[in-house]
Amino acid sequence: MNRLLLLITGITLFFLGCKSDDVSHEKKIHGVSLVASKDSLAITEVKEIIKVHANYVSLMPFAFMKDINHPKIIYNQEKQWFGETSVGISQHKELLDSLHIQVMLKPQLWVWNGLFTGDIVMTNEADWIALEQQYENYILDFASLASQLNIAIFCIGTELHQFVVNRPDFFKRLIKKIRTIYHGKLTYAENWDVYQEVPFWNELDYIGIDAYFPLSENKTPSLTDLKSGWEVHKEAMKNFAAKKRKQVVFTEYGYRSIDFSGKEPWKHDRSKLLANYEAQTNCLLSLYQNIWDEPWFAGGFLWKWFPQGGNHISEQNRFTIQEKPSQTVLERFFEQRNNEVMKK
Incomplete structure (x- = not known):
C-alpha cells in the first residue's frame, strides 16, 4: 500500500471513530475563500463547493495600490477578473443564493509587487487624508452592494496593521458610516500576530483573524506536535474573545x-520543493480537532478554492486542498459537524 493510500485510509478511520464531545454544536461557518472567476460562475463549479459541505463562501473584490506609500486605490475596473467586480459579485451571489450558500464579502487591497498590506504607511498628512478618502470610497461602495445583495457578513479590511494603528479614528468613523447602509454582521481580518492590537473590535460583530499561526518546526508534523503548538494560541484567543465578549472567526486559514507547512504557514512564495500532502492534512486535522468546537469560535474560511478545480494548478505544493487528501479531511469534517447540528 503506497503512502498516499495509507494517508487516505488513516483519514477515513479517524473520522469513523471521531465524535465531538464539546458543548458547542451550534452551526459554524464552514467557509471557503473563492478565487475570483475570470467569467461568470457556473452552477457546476458551485456544486463542487456543496460536495465538501461548505455553507459559506468568501468573495474578494480586490483593489490595487501602486506602492505602500502611495494613496491611490484602483478597483472595480473592466480589466479586472469578473469575480472581483461589482457585476461579478452580484452574479456570484445570485448563484450561491440558489444553492443556499451564504457569503462574506471581503474587500482586499493588493500592492504591486506583492508588498505586504500591513506595511501601508503614508509619509505626510495630505497623503493620509487622500488614502482615507480613497479607502472609504472603496469600502462604502462594496458595503452598499453587500446591503443590496443581502450579504450575511461584510469584512471592512484585510491585514492593514499600520493603517489601522496609525488612523484608528478614521476606521471608527468608517464603521459608523458602514452601519448606516449595511445591517449584516461586520468583521475585520487582521493577521494572526497583531490581532490583539486592533483598536475597534468593540464596534464589530466578530474578531476576524487570518490564522496562519506557527505550530511546529517539524518537516511532517504529527497531530501530537501540532496540538502542543496550538496551546498558547488557543488560550490567547479564548481569553481575548472573553475580554471582548465576541466570537472569533478565521477570515482565512490554510496550510500548504x-x-x-506548520512552521511558517503565512509564506506563499513559489517554492519548487516537492509536495507533502501528509503535512497539509495533519495541519488541517489539528485545527479541526483543537479549535473548531470551541464555543468562542464561530468558524472560518479555508484559503483557497479555485472555481475550475485543481487540475489546472501546477504548483501542487501550494494552499489549495482540491484533489488532494486534505479535501477528504474538509469534506468529512464538515459533513460530520453538519449532521451533529441537525440531530440537535
Missing part, C-alpha cells in the same frame, strides 16, 4: 502541502 509542503514540508514544514
Whole structure:
C-alpha cells in the first residue's frame, strides 16, 4: 500500500471513530475563500463547493495600490477578473443564493509587487487624508452592494496593521458610516500576530483573524506536535474573545502541502520543493480537532478554492486542498459537524 493510500485510509478511520464531545454544536461557518472567476460562475463549479459541505463562501473584490506609500486605490475596473467586480459579485451571489450558500464579502487591497498590506504607511498628512478618502470610497461602495445583495457578513479590511494603528479614528468613523447602509454582521481580518492590537473590535460583530499561526518546526508534523503548538494560541484567543465578549472567526486559514507547512504557514512564495500532502492534512486535522468546537469560535474560511478545480494548478505544493487528501479531511469534517447540528 503506497503512502498516499495509507494517508487516505488513516483519514477515513479517524473520522469513523471521531465524535465531538464539546458543548458547542451550534452551526459554524464552514467557509471557503473563492478565487475570483475570470467569467461568470457556473452552477457546476458551485456544486463542487456543496460536495465538501461548505455553507459559506468568501468573495474578494480586490483593489490595487501602486506602492505602500502611495494613496491611490484602483478597483472595480473592466480589466479586472469578473469575480472581483461589482457585476461579478452580484452574479456570484445570485448563484450561491440558489444553492443556499451564504457569503462574506471581503474587500482586499493588493500592492504591486506583492508588498505586504500591513506595511501601508503614508509619509505626510495630505497623503493620509487622500488614502482615507480613497479607502472609504472603496469600502462604502462594496458595503452598499453587500446591503443590496443581502450579504450575511461584510469584512471592512484585510491585514492593514499600520493603517489601522496609525488612523484608528478614521476606521471608527468608517464603521459608523458602514452601519448606516449595511445591517449584516461586520468583521475585520487582521493577521494572526497583531490581532490583539486592533483598536475597534468593540464596534464589530466578530474578531476576524487570518490564522496562519506557527505550530511546529517539524518537516511532517504529527497531530501530537501540532496540538502542543496550538496551546498558547488557543488560550490567547479564548481569553481575548472573553475580554471582548465576541466570537472569533478565521477570515482565512490554510496550510500548504509542503514540508514544514506548520512552521511558517503565512509564506506563499513559489517554492519548487516537492509536495507533502501528509503535512497539509495533519495541519488541517489539528485545527479541526483543537479549535473548531470551541464555543468562542464561530468558524472560518479555508484559503483557497479555485472555481475550475485543481487540475489546472501546477504548483501542487501550494494552499489549495482540491484533489488532494486534505479535501477528504474538509469534506468529512464538515459533513460530520453538519449532521451533529441537525440531530440537535
